[in-house]
Amino acid sequence: MTVQEKALEVIRRLKEEYPATHCTLDYKDAWQLLVSVRLAAQCTDRRVNIVMQDLLEKYPSVETLAAADPSDIEKVVRPCGLGHSKARDISACMKVLRDQYGGRVPEDFNALLKLPGVGRKSANLIMGDVFGKPAIVTDTHCIRLSNRIGLVDNIKEPAKVERALRKIIPPEEGNDFCHRLVDHGRAVCTARNPECQKCCLADLCTYAEDRRGSKT
Ligand code: SF4
Numbered sequence: 001m002t003v004q005e006k007a008l009e010v011i012r013r014l015k016e017e018y019p020a021t022h023c024t025l026d027y028k029d030a031w032q033l034l035v036s037v038r039l040a041a042q043c044t045d046r047r048v049n050i051v052m053q054d055l056l057e058k059y060p061s062v063e064t065l066a067a068a069d070p071s072d073i074e075k076v077v078r079p080c081g082l083g084h085s086k087a088r089d090i091s092a093c094m095k096v097l098r099d100q101y102g103g104r105v106p107e108d109f110n111a112l113l114k115l116p117g118v119g120r121k122s123a124n125l126i127m128g129d130v131f132g133k134p135a136i137v138t139d140t141h142c143i144r145l146s147n148r149i150g151l152v153d154n155i156k157e158p159a160k161v162e163r164a165l166r167k168i169i170p171p172e173e174g175n176d177f178c179h180r181l182v183d184h185g186r187a188v189c190t191a192r193n194p195e196c197q198k199c200c201l202a203d204l205c206t207y208a209e210d211r212r213g214s215k216t
Pocket residue numbers: 145148149188189190194195196197199200201202203205206207208
């Protein structure tokens with residue numbers, strides 16, 4: 001089986017396993033997802049969703065958030081950790097949206113990358129989830145599972161994993177595939193204790209094969 005064939009089979013099985021996948025960050029508008037994804041660094045999506053409710057109550061628009069003092073934003077987002085830098089980035093990002101994009105999020109990967117606090121992972125998430133464009137979101141689950149399954153070969157750097165996956169994942173499948181890797185990473189292929197015995201990918205997976213080999 002080639003790595004492309006393996007990728008297609010993994011996509012097929014994960015679709016069966018997690019038919020209704022979606023981003024677990026709540027949002028109604030693109031700018032809200034932009035803020036949420038910045039808050040999500042080293043924080044759980046569940047906590048981000050709670051903090052976002054408080055933030056949106058106080059600052060319901062790009063304009064109100066852009067006009068807010070970063071120290072006031074920090075008071076609200078502090079429970080997500082790294083409050084100072086997250087508040088600073090959110091403030092700067094909202095100002096750019098207000099001043100350069102009429103309060104809207106640009107539908108352009110490179111323009112997204114230039115926004116304060118927005119890296120490739122966030123830009124991919126916005127392109128895929130908001131604009132329905134091809135996207136590969138290389139978060140911690142994506143990187144761990146891609147390596148274990150054997151879709152990439154011992155690559156840990158997010159941009160390199162993204163590049164390698166783009167070669168083998170059909171563009172229209174990328175966004176949901178990455179969401180399903182998160183689903184599977186949380187449910188079965190956890191960081192410390194992957195439950196290979198109940199995994200739908202066990203017969204395809206390099207990590208599981210190595211485990212079986214080490215027991216024979
Ligand atoms: S077989 Fe094990 S290591 Fe491979 S994807 Fe499943 S749980 Fe993860």
